[in-house]
Amino acid sequence: MWNDEAKLALSLGRDFIGLLRPLDYNQVAPILYLWMLKASTSMFGMHEWALRLPSLIPGVLMLWVVWLLGRRVLSDVGALVVVAFAATSPLLIVYAAEVKPYELDACVSAILLLLAVRLHEHEDSRRRTVLGLAGVAGILCSIPAVLVLGAIGGAFLFSAWRRRSWHAATTTAVWGIIWLGAFFLQRRLIYSGAGTDAVMKGFWDGVMIRIGDHGWMSRLLTSVRSGVLVAMDPGYRFLSFLAPIIAAIGTLVIWKRKNGIVALMLALCLGLALFASAVALWPIDGRLALFLTPIGFLWFGAGADLLWPESPNHTPIKVALAGLFVLPVVHNLTHPAPFPPLERSRELISSLLPRRANDPVYVIPSGVPTWAFYTTDWRHPDLARLAWYARIEPQRNAPSRGHAVMENEPTLEWRGPNGTEMVGRFTGMRFIMGRGWLTYTPDPNWGNVEAKRLAATGSPVVWVYGSHLPQTLVDRFREGLASNGAEIATEEAKASGVVWQVRFGSNRQELQTAR
Numbered sequence: 001m002w003n004d005e006a007k008l009a010l011s012l013g014r015d016f017i018g019l020l021r022p023l024d025y026n027q028v029a030p031i032l033y034l035w036m037l038k039a040s041t042s043m044f045g046m047h048e049w050a051l052r053l054p055s056l057i058p059g060v061l062m063l064w065v066v067w068l069l070g071r072r073v074l075s076d077v078g079a080l081v082v083v084a085f086a087a088t089s090p091l092l093i094v095y096a097a098e099v100k101p102y103e104l105d106a107c108v109s110a111i112l113l114l115l116a117v118r119l120h121e122h123e124d125s126r127r128r129t130v131l132g133l134a135g136v137a138g139i140l141c142s143i144p145a146v147l148v149l150g151a152i153g154g155a156f157l158f159s160a161w162r163r164r165s166w167h168a169a170t171t172t173a174v175w176g177i178i179w180l181g182a183f184f185l186q187r188r189l190i191y192s193g194a195g196t197d198a199v200m201k202g203f204w205d206g207v208m209i210r211i212g213d214h215g216w217m218s219r220l221l222t223s224v225r226s227g228v229l230v231a232m233d234p235g236y237r238f239l240s241f242l243a244p245i246i247a248a249i250g251t252l253v254i255w256k257r258k259n260g261i262v263a264l265m266l267a268l269c270l271g272l273a274l275f276a277s278a279v280a281l282w283p284i285d286g287r288l289a290l291f292l293t294p295i296g297f298l299w300f301g302a303g304a305d306l307l308w309p310e311s312p313n314h315t316p317i318k319v320a321l322a323g324l325f326v327l328p329v330v331h332n333l334t335h336p337a338p339f340p341p342l343e344r345s346r347e348l349i350s351s352l353l354p355r356r357a358n359d360p361v362y363v364i365p366s367g368v369p370t371w372a373f374y375t376t377d378w379r380h381p382d383l384a385r386l387a388w389y390a391r392i393e394p395q396r397n398a399p400s401r402g403h404a405v406m407e408n409e410p411t412l413e414w415r416g417p418n419g420t421e422m423v424g425r426f427t428g429m430r431f432i433m434g435r436g437w438l439t440y441t442p443d444p445n446w447g448n449v450e451a452k453r454l455a456a457t458g459s460p461v462v463w464v465y466g467s468h469l470p471q472t473l474v475d476r477f478r479e480g481l482a483s484n485g486a487e488i489a490t491e492e493a494k495a496s497g498v499v500w501q502v503r504f505g506s507n508r509q510e511l512q513t514a515r
Contacts (some may be wrong), residue, residue: 059096249300364466447480
C-alpha cells in the first residue's frame, strides 16, 4: 500500500460503531464502504488483498451493470463500446485495486442510472421503491451519489411536470428529501467539522472551478474534459478538445434514439457535478470524477451508434469505424495510469526491522502512515500507539503549521518496547494539485533541526525511513546530517521509499565490526 491507502486503513482498528465517527488523518469515506472494509479484514485479516476486496468486487460488477445499462439506452454496438471502455479504463483498473472508495463511486452511479432507466421505461410503485431504497444505500456507499440522484430526481420531476402527473412529482420529491436526509446525516457523522473541511478544500482548491475567481473559465473547461474523459486518463489527452462535443452529440443521440428524459438525466449528472465544483464543494478532477464514468461511456457508445451504418453493404466503413473505436482501447491497454504511485514500503520496513536492534528510528513525514501500518501487529494491535500517531497528525501537518520548524518544538517521539520512534515534522512544503511540491514557507533550517534530534538521542546508529520524498527535502536532510557529524552509512531505495542507516561519532569502524 501507499501513503493514502495506509491513512485510511489505520482507522480500521476500530469496531463497526467506531467507524461512524470521523476518521483519523483527515480521511473521509462513506459508511457502508468502511463497513465493507471492516468485514473483509475481520474475515481475512489485515492484508492488502482483504483491504482491496471492497474495491475489486465493484470493479468487476460494474462491467455487467454498464452492459445492461448500455443495452437499455443504446444498440448492441453502442453497448459493446461502453463495456470495452469500462474494461480497459486505466483509472478504473487502478482503483479496483486501491483501498479507496472511488471504484465503488463509479459502480454505484451505474447501478442507480440502470434502476432509473428501468423505472422510466415502466413506472410502478415497486420499481420506484427499489430506486428509492437503492438511493439511500448508494449515498451510504458513495458520497457523490447524491449528485447522480439529484440528476435522476430532476429528470423525473421534469417528466412529471410535463405529464401533469402530480402523484409522480410528489413521490419523487419525497424520495429526494429522504436522499438529502441520508446525505446530511452521513456528512455529519464522517466529517470532523472545520478541520477536515479545511484540509480537503485546501488540497483540492487548485482544481475547483470557483466561479468568479481568477482563471475559473480555464478550470471549467478542464473540469468538463475530466468529467467526460476521466476514464480515458492518461489516454484522454488526444481527445480532450473534443470533450464538450462528445457530451453534446451523445446527449442528442440518446435524446433522439431513446428518450429525452434519459438524455436529460445524463446531462444533469455532469451539470450538477460542475455546479458543485463551481461553489467549491466537489472537484471534478481525476479520481473524484470517476463517478461520472458511466455517463461518459454512454456518450461514447451513442457516438458509435450515430456513426455505425445500419446497412450490411457498408462493410469498409464498418471496418474503419471499428478501428477508430479500437484505437483508444489499445491506447488504454498500453498506457497504464501513472497514478497512484508505486510504493514498496512493506518490503523496506520488513528489511529495516530485523536490523534495527532497538536503535531509534526517524520516520520522514510522508512515510508516517505506512510506517504505523506495517509496524503494527494487527492480530494484537497496540491501540495506544495507533491513537498517539493519529493524535499528533495535526501538530506536524504543514497546512496547520504555517511556519518553519523551530528547535524548541515538541519532539514527537513514541517510546515503545522496540525503541524510540521519532516522527518527522513537515518542512512547510505543500502539495498543490497539478503543480507538484512547492515550498510556501521557506524552511532552510529544517534539515539541520531534524538532524539535531537524531544526534540528541546519543545513539551511534539511527535508522531513517521515508517515502515520496521531494529532492529538496532529501538534500536538506543530507546537509543537516553532515553538519551534525553524521553520515549515511547504508542506503536502500525501492520505488518511492528509502531506508538509511545513519551513524554518529568517532566509533563508526568499531560499530561496523561489531555488527
